[in-house]
Amino acid sequence: MNPLSLTDSLPHDLDNALLVGRVWLEGANPGPALVTVHDGKVIDLTAFGPTMADLLERDDLIDVVRRGEGANLGSVESLVANSQISPPQAPYLLAPCDVQAVKACGVTFAVSLLERVIEEQAGGDPAKAVELRDDLQALIGTDLSKIKPGSDEAMSLKKALQARGGWSQYMEVGIGPDAEVFTKAQPLSSVGFGTT
Known part of the structure; x- marks a missing residue:
C-alpha cells in the first residue's frame, strides 16, 4: 500500500x-x-x-x-x-x-422513486409493471419531480395513492415532509484511517 x-x-x-x-x-x-x-x-x-x-x-x-x-x-x-x-x-x-451511529440523509429522485414503487407492486411481472407505470403517471398528472415534498399537492397525491392501494414507504421519501435518514453503520463499527 x-x-x-x-x-x-x-x-x-x-x-x-x-x-x-x-x-x-x-x-x-x-x-x-x-x-x-x-x-x-x-x-x-x-x-x-x-x-x-x-x-x-x-x-x-x-x-x-x-x-x-x-x-x-x-x-x-x-x-x-x-x-x-x-x-x-x-x-x-x-x-x-x-x-x-453513522447516519446519512438523502432524497430519492422521482424516477427512481416511481420505479421502486412499481417494482414493489409488480412483483417481477413485466406486464403488471407497464400497467402500474401507466396508472401512476395518469394519477400523478404531472412530473413527480415538480411536486414539492410536504406541500398540499403532495399530501393530496398521498391520499389518492392510499385510496387506490398504491402508497408505498418509498413514496414518503420523495413527497413526504421529511428527508430520509439512513443508518449507515452502528455505534463503534466505524473503521479507522487508512484501513483496507
Missing part, C-alpha cells in the same frame, strides 16, 4: 478548516482522545467531552474547536505517518465516530 500524503489525508483548506477527530494515546492513561488541528499541531480536546458524541452535542462546539486548549500531541504530519505504520505508533488516528 502506498502511504497517504498529508495532501491526500486532509482538506486543502486545512488552515481554515474546523476539524475534530479521535486518536489513540499511550502513557499513564492509554485510550482514545478527542483532537483538533491548530496551526498544523494536533491538540487534545478530551477535556471538553469524554466521547465524540458528547463533543458534537456541545452548544459551544465551534468555539471549543477554534479556541479549545489542550496538550500538543505533535504535528499533523507525524500523526498521519504514525497512523500508517504497521502496527501503528501512538498517537495514531482512530475512526472519528465512537458511540453514535
Whole structure:
C-alpha cells in the first residue's frame, strides 16, 4: 500500500478548516482522545467531552474547536505517518465516530422513486409493471419531480395513492415532509484511517 500524503489525508483548506477527530494515546492513561488541528499541531480536546458524541452535542462546539486548549500531541504530519505504520505508533488516528451511529440523509429522485414503487407492486411481472407505470403517471398528472415534498399537492397525491392501494414507504421519501435518514453503520463499527 502506498502511504497517504498529508495532501491526500486532509482538506486543502486545512488552515481554515474546523476539524475534530479521535486518536489513540499511550502513557499513564492509554485510550482514545478527542483532537483538533491548530496551526498544523494536533491538540487534545478530551477535556471538553469524554466521547465524540458528547463533543458534537456541545452548544459551544465551534468555539471549543477554534479556541479549545489542550496538550500538543505533535504535528499533523507525524500523526498521519504514525497512523500508517504497521502496527501503528501512538498517537495514531482512530475512526472519528465512537458511540453514535453513522447516519446519512438523502432524497430519492422521482424516477427512481416511481420505479421502486412499481417494482414493489409488480412483483417481477413485466406486464403488471407497464400497467402500474401507466396508472401512476395518469394519477400523478404531472412530473413527480415538480411536486414539492410536504406541500398540499403532495399530501393530496398521498391520499389518492392510499385510496387506490398504491402508497408505498418509498413514496414518503420523495413527497413526504421529511428527508430520509439512513443508518449507515452502528455505534463503534466505524473503521479507522487508512484501513483496507
